[in-house]
Amino acid sequence: MTTLNEVAARAGVTPATVSNVLRNRGRVGAATRERVLHAVKELGYRPHLAARALAEGRAPTFALMVSSIANPFYPEFTLAAERAARTSGHFLIVCNTNDDQETGRAYLEQIAGTLSEGVLVTNAELVFDDLRATAERGTPVVLCMWERPDDPPGLPCVAVDFRLAGALAAQHLLDLGHTRVGALVGSRSTHDDGAPFGIHGARRDGFVERFSAADDAQIVAEFICESDTIRGGYDAARRLLKAHPDVTALYATNDLPALGAMHAAADMGLSVPDDLSVVGITDIQLARESRPALSTVAVPTEEAARMAVDLLRELIDRAPRASRGNPGTPMRVTSAPVMVPRASTAPPRTRDQRTRSSLRKR
Amino acid sequence: MTTLNEVAARAGVTPATVSNVLRNRGRVGAATRERVLHAVKELGYRPHLAARALAEGRAPTFALMVSSIANPFYPEFTLAAERAARTSGHFLIVCNTNDDQETGRAYLEQIAGTLSEGVLVTNAELVFDDLRATAERGTPVVLCMWERPDDPPGLPCVAVDFRLAGALAAQHLLDLGHTRVGALVGSRSTHDDGAPFGIHGARRDGFVERFSAADDAQIVAEFICESDTIRGGYDAARRLLKAHPDVTALYATNDLPALGAMHAAADMGLSVPDDLSVVGITDIQLARESRPALSTVAVPTEEAARMAVDLLRELIDRAPRASRGNPGTPMRVTSAPVMVPRASTAPPRTRDQRTRSSLRKR
Structure with missing residues (x-):
């Protein structure tokens, strides 16, 4: 697999410049940009999203907490959530809690902030205090299918009426x-x-x-x-x-x-x-x-999954790590159910x- | 969350000693071991598996390639595979290829070896040459439900008759x-x-x-x-x-x-x-x-999932990274189907x- 360094060598620039061009960051002259993009194409370079995230100290995945992926609702939700996550290069880790609070807590402790940049929670019988603690430690949490838009849960959520x-x-x-x-x-x-x-x-x-x-x-x-x-x-x-x-x-x-x-x-x-x-x-x-x-x-299952991933990304981007814990508690409501x-x-x-x-x- | 360093300080030993005790590695005297385990219990320390794997340059997840998690077979397989993966502290990333070879290839390039220590493949229409290339680069690949035990695929696999x-x-x-x-x-x-x-x-x-x-x-x-x-x-x-x-x-x-x-x-x-x-x-x-x-x-879906995860772990442990590419091509056959x-x-x-x-x- 072609590396960033090889692209840089071919284009005669530093790896940082290649990175800037690919991410539309920093100031890069038009000629240099052209040369970098040419080298990228020539060498068939693909940005290595996981490695990039790890190198930046970011986590390359979202965790999706479900009670059991074998419940027929969750696969449909998971498919939509994974598609949405992939658009920002995130992979989706499926966490089956089996409706067990201890299992859910263990996932949160092991995964949040290190392996997963954010946590999506469906109805997995998690304890809200555990979720709030996770958010306060700097890893955003979104409840994906909150059932009562008129009664917010005190955590960021996507609600369905x-x-x-x-x-x-x-x-x-x-x-x-x-x-x-x-x-x-x-x-x-x-x-x-x-x-x-x-x-x-x-x-x-x-x-x-x-x-x-x-x-x-x-x-x-x-x-x-x-x-x-x-x-x-x-x-x-x-x-x-x-x-x-x-x-x-x-x-x-x-x-x-x-x-x-x-x-x-x-x-x-x-x-x-x-x-x-x-x-x-x-x-x-x-x-x-x-x-x-x-x-x-x-x-609207698919819509809810997309909105949940979008909200999670917003919470991640909104603030530097230290202050992510208190981003307010936004609630997004999906389009209405239909008979x-x-x-x-x-x-x-x-x-x-x-x-x-x-x-x-x- | 309690850190390894805090446990070490409490026990009056180095972090490396704590690590050795927890992993049953190295030589540690009985009294020291006792002191470390006492500190672990006292502080409620839990090994941070994901962080540990990342720190060791290991990848903390397995990737599971499926055509679509929404196909009712896969959730049952995924649940069993995730349970098996968790026994070694691995998390499971679900990769929906939508039966698209390019999508499958992109997953392999982005995930194998960096984020995922091994790849489990169900029938996801992946190109075998891509899978072999992944294995040759040092990330073991296991085909999970090979259908013809009498006709091995040239990749490590779990076969069902x-x-x-x-x-x-x-x-x-x-x-x-x-x-x-x-x-x-x-x-x-x-x-x-x-x-x-x-x-x-x-x-x-x-x-x-x-x-x-x-x-x-x-x-x-x-x-x-x-x-x-x-x-x-x-x-x-x-x-x-x-x-x-x-x-x-x-x-x-x-x-x-x-x-x-x-x-x-x-x-x-x-x-x-x-x-x-x-x-x-x-x-x-x-x-x-x-x-x-x-x-x-x-x-035997659950059995196949467990066997596939076990085989993947064996391949990972079998050899240092450099030589993982050619571990032979073991095939395990599940118990027989039953009417x-x-x-x-x-x-x-x-x-x-x-x-x-x-x-x-x-």
Whole structure:
């Protein structure tokens, strides 16, 4: 691989001049610039971004903290974040915390500031105090998918209006004519927020507010999923449908439990959407590829990833290392979620249309 | 965060002695060792792995090259690889090549040897000459899921016997009584191998050999999927089922196209497994979570990831930097794939049992 020194020798300048030309820094005469660029082209030189960053005492990566890359939401987010990171020559380190606070803390201690110039945090059950301590030591931290734009977390973040997402799901079911529905909340309360519905509280509240405001509309039951997974949704949906066989639709605060709810309906002999409508939130790839395809409220995942990387870079560039710790706490809000109607929702059958046999199977 | 120097000061020794104690290197008397370990505990010191590696001129990460982390196979592999890498203090950088050779080459040039001490390669359409050049420059490279143990790639690799996987799928369909089946091959030929069925050649050959060897059994048609995806399998299955409505089962060389084949069957009014059995290869999470659950041949993904990381570490440790380029080309073979029968396969109906209506719908 051609080195900077070889380019400098060929162009008859110092390595510092080559560096200045390539980075548009310093004063370099037009003729010299021309000569350097010619040598670069001739020798096929490529700037060695990682080495450059290391030589400058900068860290060449961003760390992305996820609970588990195997959760289908994260790969899509990770792909977009890596693409965005690459535009400034940063590589992306994936840190699976397995929702374990100690693991998350160990990552932060080992990686922040040395290997990683900044930290992107998705919902990985990290302790906010650990994140603040990391930022105070000079390594910017950005929360990537904050769910409550009206309630800033005290850390720089990219927020998605998940309350609106819940409201849009409610409106969709109301527009179809559903009046008796059940809700599956995809997460429990966690240590950090203490809200009864955990990080999905905004999604839940938005749905409940909008649906309950309509005439004659009733949320018959709310069940919390044991886990925010297909399995968690399956189990919660079975319990809900057994206890309340008269609901005509289920809302789930995330796509995975919504997909589980569709499986539960199938196993109970209910046809989706004829006997039961199901709507989720997020629009992961699986939502498009399930049968029937899942109606869901799409959140701008790729946009959020790009915005998070951009914000992280701004925080890194904003101030010299020493004062990065207190950059204020900017919050950027993505474009609004959008309802995407697919095949899993339809107007409710009237009671007479619903077959007795399918009801008996419950 | 406590530093090595603080531990040394507390214990009244040099930083080098602390380092020796923590790494079990050099000669340190028992009393000194005791004093150092006491200071470590007292101060809550944690070795700073990333900083240590950088200080030693070693690279603190492994690079994992994938075509796209959004393909559902890779997150499962990545999770296992990251866990294995962490046991030696390495972090994992995810490199999405998007199946682009230039992108792959750029990663190798920028990352190998500086930021990453070794490179793990999954099927990312990289040019083997680029990988060999990387290894020759002193950064070990391991191919993680080589598909043909009987045909080594000329690079260190972990191999899975995919020919056997294909044979197991064939035997499963034969055992159920299927005699007329179709095959969907999940990839085309690529530049590097030139085989007509691309990297899925072994999976295809294993199936064809075993199935064709049975009396009265016939592979009625083989279709190549436009892409190794649910969509690619959907389209190929539709074409195959329209052209050959008499097949009673489909074999797909990967789970995603197999799931697509199930969707195609559903859209054509065919019930899986009553009208059509479908079997895939890999056993990704989706296979377990689809409805009906997909019968498939499970390959040991986690084991392969662990073995690949272990092999990479051996290659790194085996020789000083200068001679790493020619470490021989070890190949490790994982445990054998295993047939996992689920709900998508069943004995074929006799012709009379198959409803006319479902045949007409094709």
